[in-house]
Amino acid sequence: MPAETILEVKNISKSFKDGHSTIEVLKDITFSIQKGEFVAILGPSGSGKSTLLSIIGALLTPSQGHVNIENDTITNYNSKQLTKVRAQRIGFIFQSANLIPYLTVQDQLLLIQNMAKGKRRSSDKKSLELLENLGLSHHRNSYPRSLSGGEKQRVAIARALMNDANLILADEPTASLDSEKGRNVVEMIACEVRNRQKAAIMVTHDHRMIDLCDRVFYMQDGTLVENSK
Amino acid sequence: MFLALRELKQAKLRYFLVCAIMVAILFLVFFITGLAKGLSHADSSSLQSLKADYIVTNKEADGVLVKSELTPKEVKQIQKEVNAHATPIKMYMSSIQQQNKNDLDIMYFAVDTKEYGNLKIIEGKQIHDLKTNEVIVDQSMKQQGYKLNDTLEDKNSKKEYKIAGFTKDNTYSFAPIIFISNKNLNKPQQIYNAVLYSGKKVDVDHFATFSREETVKAMPGYKETQGSFTMMKVFLFIIAAFVSSVFFYILTIQKSHQFGVLKAIGAKSWYIAKGILIQVAILTVLGWGIGTLGIYGIKSILPNTMPFVLPFKLILATGVVFLSLNIIGSMLSVFKVIKADALEAIGRVE
Numbered sequence: 001m002p003a004e005t006i007l008e009v010k011n012i013s014k015s016f017k018d019g020h021s022t023i024e025v026l027k028d029i030t031f032s033i034q035k036g037e038f039v040a041i042l043g044p045s046g047s048g049k050s051t052l053l054s055i056i057g058a059l060l061t062p063s064q065g066h067v068n069i070e071n072d073t074i075t076n077y078n079s080k081q082l083t084k085v086r087a088q089r090i091g092f093i094f095q096s097a098n099l100i101p102y103l104t105v106q107d108q109l110l111l112i113q114n115m116a117k118g119k120r121r122s123s124d125k126k127s128l129e130l131l132e133n134l135g136l137s138h139h140r141n142s143y144p145r146s147l148s149g150g151e152k153q154r155v156a157i158a159r160a161l162m163n164d165a166n167l168i169l170a171d172e173p174t175a176s177l178d179s180e181k182g183r184n185v186v187e188m189i190a191c192e193v194r195n196r197q198k199a200a201i202m203v204t205h206d207h208r209m210i211d212l213c214d215r216v217f218y219m220q221d222g223t224l225v226e227n228s229k
Numbered sequence: 230m231f232l233a234l235r236e237l238k239q240a241k242l243r244y245f246l247v248c249a250i251m252v253a254i255l256f257l258v259f260f261i262t263g264l265a266k267g268l269s270h271a272d273s274s275s276l277q278s279l280k281a282d283y284i285v286t287n288k289e290a291d292g293v294l295v296k297s298e299l300t301p302k303e304v305k306q307i308q309k310e311v312n313a314h315a316t317p318i319k320m321y322m323s324s325i326q327q328q329n330k331n332d333l334d335i336m337y338f339a340v341d342t343k344e345y346g347n348l349k350i351i352e353g354k355q356i357h358d359l360k361t362n363e364v365i366v367d368q369s370m371k372q373q374g375y376k377l378n379d380t381l382e383d384k385n386s387k388k389e390y391k392i393a394g395f396t397k398d399n400t401y402s403f404a405p406i407i408f409i410s411n412k413n414l415n416k417p418q419q420i421y422n423a424v425l426y427s428g429k430k431v432d433v434d435h436f437a438t439f440s441r442e443e444t445v446k447a448m449p450g451y452k453e454t455q456g457s458f459t460m461m462k463v464f465l466f467i468i469a470a471f472v473s474s475v476f477f478y479i480l481t482i483q484k485s486h487q488f489g490v491l492k493a494i495g496a497k498s499w500y501i502a503k504g505i506l507i508q509v510a511i512l513t514v515l516g517w518g519i520g521t522l523g524i525y526g527i528k529s530i531l532p533n534t535m536p537f538v539l540p541f542k543l544i545l546a547t548g549v550v551f552l553s554l555n556i557i558g559s560m561l562s563v564f565k566v567i568k569a570d571a572l573e574a575i576g577r578v579e
Binding site: 050053054057059060080083084086087088090092094095098100101102103107110111112114115116143159163171 | 231232235236238239240487490491492493494495496497500571572574575
């Protein structure tokens with residue numbers, strides 16, 4: 001059985017106006033990701049990684065080219081439809097966990113369900129199971145301020161999995177962690193991606209993590225090159 | 230709801246402070262409203278309670294009833310012209326002799342007791358049943374110790390009258406009204422102030438016709454007093470709306486990164502804005518509730534003689550206006566939420 005394609009990026013370009021000149025941040029990028037794959041995109045800052053991730057994450061629209069998520073082309077969606085795509089088909093993990101400060105760990109997950117007007121009981125069960133998986137059960141009623149950096153990032157992983165999206169996008173998830181804790185977090189993402197058969201993209205500039213990923217891309221001056229491991 | 234309640238619970242102090250400001254302002258609004266209404270009542274309730282839709286006076290009085298003078302002939306002429314059931318009224322100040330106390334200033338309303346409409350009687354006889362030497366007085370005289378069947382002695386005429394009934398809402402310039410039969414008026418100077426009638430407005434030649442509200446507003450000093458109170462209330466409302474709008478606006482600006490994150494993970498602008506509106510509504514209603522309790526507490530310890538009238542309807546209306554203003558003010562924050570950018574969440578640290 002051929003692997004299922006979750007994400008397909010076709011000939012993506014993105015340029016920004018900077019005064020009178022235009023800067024081309026992304027140049028004709030094409031790649032696709034299958035179910036169960038964990039992909040890393042490496043590159044120096046300013047190379048366009050974040051822009052690419054924003055386009056895949058339905059936060060920006062490309063100047064040219066198409067993004068297909070589970071065979072739906074989202075490129076021509078309006079902002080309302082894009083919001084729905086983010087809510088239902090993408091799980092985000094941000095640079096610093098970006099948790100909501102006044103919500104308990106479990107409420108961070110229930111928020112996702114509340115936004116989607118989901119049923120409380122099933123989401124209760126689901127959130128508990130996710131927290132258990134990520135070793136956070138005892139922190140269920142804690143607030144983000146009492147968690148360590150690594151724990152916060154684990155909550156963020158759980159939150160990204162809460163909507164059962166098939167595509168997980170991680171924006172430098174280890175940026176605010178030391179290397180040991182960072183590795184721990186990436187291991188967890190990799191483990192969840194494989195167990196749950198998701199597709200995941202991690203943007204990072206940390207080369208030490210790439211052995212945990214299935215494929216590695218390098219981004220330089222707006223072009224993407226796959227690096228066979 | 231999910232976000233709004235949890236945030237209120239977590240940041241109690243912050244929201245308590247803004248709620249306390251609202252309570253203080255609402256309390257002041259209630260107090261001023263009650264005082265304005267109380268003063269207006271003590272000043273003019275007798276005019277507001279007049280049994281008539283329209284009041285005809287002479288041209289020179291400019292609606293000030295006590296300044297108007299009508300001869301019996303003129304009264305007859307007006308009665309003929311308005312073509313409705315019309316009855317004359319004579320108003321005059323006097324005072325009641327009291328033992329061991331200062332004289333009590335009062336106002337007589339001398340009317341044709343058979344023709345005049347029913348008064349709001351709280352005790353004793355209705356006006357139609359009055360004998361010539363009997364009177365109906367405002368209940369505020371009870372505070373001076375008067376009871377049913379007591380005898381009053383007018384200081385000027387030395388005539389004596391028996392209290393046959395008590396009515397309510399009948400004071401003029403803080404003086405209680407005494408309803409008396411016009412048979413007590415001295416024939417030669419039977420000069421009336423106005424003719425009262427109900428029905429359509431009729432402009433009578435050489436005379437002026439006013440509605441009850443117009444005669445109230447024409448009272449010397451009435452508009453000025455009430456206008457000042459209204460100005461104070463309006464300013465308090467504006468201040469309160471500003472305080473709450475600015476408070477929520479600053480909070481919103483502080484949280485714009487957080488809102489960006491929420492949008493990035495799929496929250497609609499309305500979902501976030503709804504949370505702010507719910508918070509504004511909860512704090513306003515809570516402030517209104519505490520302010521209401523406070524004003525009733527104060528009202529219960531105010532002396533009876535203090536002019537203070539505050540019907541619950543007015544408190545409720547104040548609350549509705551207050552809530553609407555705060556909701557309108559919070560649109561500033563809602564607008565900011567709509568503009569919060571989901572891209573903020575990507576590629577930068579908090």
